[in-house]
Amino acid sequence: MPLRLLKQGLLGSEREPRFFPEQGELRDRYDVVIIGGGGHGLACAHYLAKEHGITNVAVLEQGYLGGGNTGRNTTIIRSNYLTPEGVRFYDASLQLFQGLSEELDINLFYSTRGHYTLAHSDEALRTMRWRAEVNRHHGIDSRVVGPDAVAADIPGIDLECGGNHPVMGALYHAPGAVARHDAVAWGYGRAAANRGVEIHQQTRVTGIRTAGGRVTGVDTDRGAVDCGAVVSMVAGSTPRITAMVDLPTPIEIYPLQACVTEPVKPFLDTIVVSGSLHVYLSQSSRGELVMGAAVDPYSLHSTRSSFEFVEGLADRLIDLLPFTARLRVNRQWAGMSDLTPDFAPIMGTTPLDGFYLDAGWGTWGFKATPISGQTMAATVAAGRNHELIEPFRFDRFTDFQLVGEKGAASVGH
Incomplete structure (x- = not known):
């Protein structure tokens, strides 16, 4: 019999601590607003707080945590890609995955x-x-x-x-491995919240405000907030977000x-x-x-x-x-x-100062969750692309430096 169940039987029930803090009102200003409460967004929030000390962060999710592609995949983790850029990137993610249960103090069933x-x-x-x-x-x-x-x-x-x-x-x-996808989102979300990050579910972004060529804030269905940086990590909803800042992509x-x-x-x-x-x-x-x-x-x-x-x-x-x-x-x-046309993601800085993009994941976004969060957090903190994601930069489609990952990613896994 589990010790926890035995204690409850002998000592009576006790109040279980909340997995996440209670959701409060939006603040007037955040240093960083992350749009998207899936694995990537929550991982980015966690690493911003843990590795860069940036805790005045809001994660805004229009539905519930992990309710998008994070909860709609088949949980496969691998790094056997075709290009050197893809191999290095996904292997770094796989290495993070292997120690993630311990880091987040949650059983990911890896x-x-x-x-x-x-x-x-x-x-x-x-x-x-x-x-x-x-x-x-x-x-x-x-x-x-x-x-x-x-x-x-x-x-x-x-x-x-x-x-x-x-x-x-x-x-x-x-x-090659599998893991419990919802636990990855929950683990990153709890770890970020424990470091002071605010997570707001049922909060839809309706607009992004700019001035002088840079981001100044976001509008939501719960009110407007000012911020110094916006990170879009919304997978299939990316065209709706990029249209708010008039930023065309080939997605x-x-x-x-x-x-x-x-x-x-x-x-x-x-x-x-x-x-x-x-x-x-x-x-x-x-x-x-x-x-x-x-x-x-x-x-x-x-x-x-x-x-x-x-x-x-x-x-x-x-x-x-x-x-x-x-x-x-x-x-x-x-x-x-x-x-994307080359079956590789678009990550990092964009022509709009303070607006960062993590998109173009196609059928392989779950396996990139840890390294995406870590490298995007480093990019936001430094204001320039992390070296591991530089090959996936936004402007590679204008200078024809495509990555060409179709041969290893086009099946849908």
């Missing part, structure tokens, strides 16, 4: 699983070798394995995929859907991704298969889910794992993926 990206053609296998070489060059544990290794690690897989897309090999990334929004099955006895220890089948899945600690596919093929600001998604995903998944035909889908959902 679980290292290993990550298989299946290759179904000679061309795909060449790309896996390319990624493996880039990964190893930067000290990342990735290697190409053959079909026998895939079959040994993924019970029940049909290597012929119904005769349509035979598995010819895979990129195996040993550090387009596409729905990304996912679903989970009924829980079954644990059998899948690894994360499985197939770019050709547009399928990725893992098994949760509760036994559910957590599954997703590519983004929907049309631009739409919506979080609705569809039968067509489940039908198509099930068809391809049964080719890969025939026995899953017997499983029932319990629930499905959608997020809004903010995609």
Whole structure:
């Protein structure tokens, strides 16, 4: 019996401390206003307070904490990207994730699983070798394995995929992991609040005020506040925020859907991704298969889910794992993926002084949560881009210095 339950039984109930402080009124002024109470926004607030001593910070969330893409993803964490810039960035995030439960004093259910990206053609296998070489060059544990290794690690897989897309090999990334997404947001939020950051839920930003080429404050549905800096970290709502400051971006929004099955006895220890089948899945600690596919093929600001998604995903998944035909889908959902032309984020300073942007995360924002928060906090504190995010700067689209991450990020995982 847990000690806490035994104490309650013997000594009676006692008032449980609040996870977050009670929400008060907005102040007249903050040093920094962060728009977006998801993982990125709360992580940025935490690192501003912890590493830079900036605590006069307000996080403004139009809904509830973690209610956007932070709570609408499939929780995969990896660093086996294609470009050196992406590999360095995401590996720094993975390293932070590994110690995050202890840092935030909350169980994130971080679980290292290993990550298989299946290759179904000679061309795909060449790309896996390319990624493996880039990964190893930067000290990342990735290697190409053959079909026998895939079959040994993924019970029940049909290597012929119904005769349509035979598995010819895979990129195996040993550090691939999963974590509890809502706990990441809650942990960062509590840690930031404990250092004096204010978190305001149900607070919608309706305008951003500027003067003399710099940010001076924000308007909300609860009143106006002055501030010295605004950080936009709102993923699929980015176009609405950037329109407030007349800042065009190449970001387009596409729905990304996912679903989970009924829980079954644990059998899948690894994360499985197939770019050709547009399928990725893992098994949760509760036994559910957590599954997703590519983004929907049309631009739409919506979080609705569809039968067509489940039908198509099930068809391809049964080719890969025939026995899953017997499983029932319990629930499905959608997020809004903010995609850039080169499939890499836009981070850091912008042409508007005091306005910082963290956007363009597409299908890979959750895994970037810790390093995004840390580097954006450093950028805001210094007023210039952190070196790790300089390749993702806002103006790379005007000087044609694109990052080119599509080969490792376009499946929707």
